[in-house]
Amino acid sequence: MSGIVFWLVLLALVIYIVSIYNRLVTLKNRFKNAFAQIEVQLKRRYDLIPNLVETAKGYMQHERETLDAVVTARNDAAAVLKALEGGKLGGGDISRLASAENALQGALGKLNVTMEAYPDLKASENMQQLSEELTTTENRVAFARQGYNDAVMQYNTYRQSFPPVLFAARFGHPDDAELLEFDDSVQIQAAPKVAF
Numbered sequence: 001m002s003g004i005v006f007w008l009v010l011l012a013l014v015i016y017i018v019s020i021y022n023r024l025v026t027l028k029n030r031f032k033n034a035f036a037q038i039e040v041q042l043k044r045r046y047d048l049i050p051n052l053v054e055t056a057k058g059y060m061q062h063e064r065e066t067l068d069a070v071v072t073a074r075n076d077a078a079a080v081l082k083a084l085e086g087g088k089l090g091g092g093d094i095s096r097l098a099s100a101e102n103a104l105q106g107a108l109g110k111l112n113v114t115m116e117a118y119p120d121l122k123a124s125e126n127m128q129q130l131s132e133e134l135t136t137t138e139n140r141v142a143f144a145r146q147g148y149n150d151a152v153m154q155y156n157t158y159r160q161s162f163p164p165v166l167f168a169a170r171f172g173h174p175d176d177a178e179l180l181e182f183d184d185s186v187q188i189q190a191a192p193k194v195a196f
Contacts, residue, residue: 020171024159027151030151034147034150034151037148042077042141046074049070052111052127070107073104076100092178149180156176159176
């Protein structure tokens, strides 16, 4: 009788350990899928930027440096994203992507400020359509990034909890996943000051 109890306890322990392994795999695949959604939206944005620059070139003859900065930042960000294809997320890869995206956001911001001096460009139907598509894509990136960060938090929380923390490294999950934070998600807006 004690032999049967021993084997039942051992079987229950094995089933529990297998469930930990399966849960880790599920959560890791979930955040990798969430990153793939970000990847799709970033690629869409990278495809829109050259069209935006080409449209602006016709109006902004004297702003070559600004346009070149946007193209360079776009190419750098696209190269970092390409290196991440296949779901190999680790070793600071997400930080490199965030840094490249922040540089691209800065270049696009400078382009937007420069475009203010060109009312004909702002009134161009093609530029308005591209700007609208870019804004829509930015919103999709933000939504996908939130989904990714939520999936990363679930994975990290489970991986760090007890008893999964005892098995995670042995099951091929040695490190926490990295959150994807762009400058716009880190900045905290100061409360407006009101004086009477």
